[in-house]
Amino acid sequence: xxxxxxxxxxxxxxxxxxxxxxxxxRILGYLISSNSDNNSFDDLKDALKASKGSISGxxxxxxxxxxxxxxxxxxxRKSYYKMSINNLENILEAKAKSISQFKNILAxxxxxxxxxxxxxxxxLNEILHYYEFLEEEMPLLKIKWExxxxxx
Amino acid sequence: xxxxxxxxxxxxxxxxxxxxxxxxxRILGYLISSNSDNNSFDDLKDALKASKGSISGxxxxxxxxxxxxxxxxxxxRKSYYKMSINNLENILEAKAKSISQFKNILAxxxxxxxxxxxxxxxxLNEILHYYEFLEEEMPLLKIKWExxxxxx
DNA sequence: AATTTAGTTCATTAATTACTGAACTTTATA
DNA sequence: TATAAAGTTCAGTAATTAATGAACTAAATT
Numbered sequence: 001x002x003x004x005x006x007x008x009x010x011x012x013x014x015x016x017x018x019x020x021x022x023x024x025x026r027i028l029g030y031l032i033s034s035n036s037d038n039n040s041f042d043d044l045k046d047a048l049k050a051s052k053g054s055i056s057g058x059x060x061x062x063x064x065x066x067x068x069x070x071x072x073x074x075x076x077r078k079s080y081y082k083m084s085i086n087n088l089e090n091i092l093e094a095k096a097k098s099i100s101q102f103k104n105i106l107a108x109x110x111x112x113x114x115x116x117x118x119x120x121x122x123x124l125n126e127i128l129h130y131y132e133f134l135e136e137e138m139p140l141l142k143i144k145w146e147x148x149x150x151x152x
Numbered sequence: 153x154x155x156x157x158x159x160x161x162x163x164x165x166x167x168x169x170x171x172x173x174x175x176x177x178r179i180l181g182y183l184i185s186s187n188s189d190n191n192s193f194d195d196l197k198d199a200l201k202a203s204k205g206s207i208s209g210x211x212x213x214x215x216x217x218x219x220x221x222x223x224x225x226x227x228x229r230k231s232y233y234k235m236s237i238n239n240l241e242n243i244l245e246a247k248a249k250s251i252s253q254f255k256n257i258l259a260x261x262x263x264x265x266x267x268x269x270x271x272x273x274x275x276l277n278e279i280l281h282y283y284e285f286l287e288e289e290m291p292l293l294k295i296k297w298e299x300x301x302x303x304x
Numbered sequence: 305a306a307t308t309t310a311g312t313t314c315a316t317t318a319a320t321t322a323c324t325g326a327a328c329t330t331t332a333t334a
Numbered sequence: 335t336a337t338a339a340a341g342t343t344c345a346g347t348a349a350t351t352a353a354t355g356a357a358c359t360a361a362a363t364t
Contacts, residue, residue, distance in 0.1 A: 010257070019171035021322060033261045040340095051324045052341070053325070053342080056341060077331075079340080083279060108159065110184075114187055120234065123237050130297065133297055141289055205353070205354060206354070208311060209313095230310070
């Protein structure tokens with residue numbers, strides 16, 4: 001196993017922890033460590049020794065999650081892939097979305113059972129406030145990053 | 153199916169999206185929606201109609217991730233569980249940890265291949281800077297929350 | 305000391321998720 | 335209009351992950 005191959009496996013395992021298929025993580029690992037600006041479907045298939053089906057499915061998964069993006073080369077009908085940069089902001093947006101979903105789940109759950117001064121309701125309300133705080137802060141973080149980047 | 157049971161399934165599915173076993177998500181759903189401050193192992197087992205093994209394994213999973221905590225009642229040797237509140241900060245800490253892990257993966261990957269002014273290196277460096285930004289901001293967010301809470 | 309309680313462990317089984325490979329679609333050359 | 339290229343789709347299979355249930359441990363009660 002070359003150092004690069006080991007690296008790719010490592011990245012695959014890293015992403016597996018966060019619920020992505022290992023192959024999707026390995027695609028990211030390849031895109032980070034490859035020796036070229038232009039990485040095609042077949043490059044991935046060959047480097048990762050995987051089937052077309054698996055590469056196709058995982059590329060589309062990563063595209064849907066805005067983790068990679070496709071680019072083309074004039075006079076060439078292959079597609080090339082790279083880690084997404086336009087959509088860095090999506091990391092925060094995705095986080096914001098999950099925060100706001102969980103906030104709703106909590107709020108809904110608070111409607112069940114128990115009187116309003118039970119310990120549990122106090123506890124859950126505090127958690128709810130924390131999520132509300134995060135929900136407010138995420139867009140501010142995004143703005144902060146954008147401003148920092150305009151200056152650069 | 154009662155409204156509460158439906159709610160519990162819903163929470164289970166929500167957490168499944170984020171890589172938890174469904175049963176772990178259902179435990180959280182029960183803890184949010186139950187009618188009591190004190191929810192025991194057996195309450196969970198009965199309400200969720202699951203085996204002791206599954207409840208035990210998933211409770212420990214949630215405890216390890218600081219998503220729930222155990223509390224006791226004097227003169228009672230059962231354990232009771234509730235959603236974690238002391239460790240709300242862990243949401244940010246966990247996020248910070250994954251950000252910093254990924255930052256390292258990227259930095260490592262940049263060591264492979266290509267000359268330093270390739271498009272890819274420029275691209276990855278920009279992503280790296282974004283992660284560095286997030287890495288700096290997470291602790292600030294934590295401080296902001298703590299200060300807001302002292303004032304309250 | 306025997307029994308009960310509270311939970312853990314782990315082998316087996318069930319359920320889910322991912323991968324393969326062959327057939328297919330679509331667009332572009334020859 | 336045939337052939338090829340680039341990828342997609344999907345049925346079948348492989349691999350992984352989760353749940354069950356019975357046997358077990360450790361502590362408390364009779």
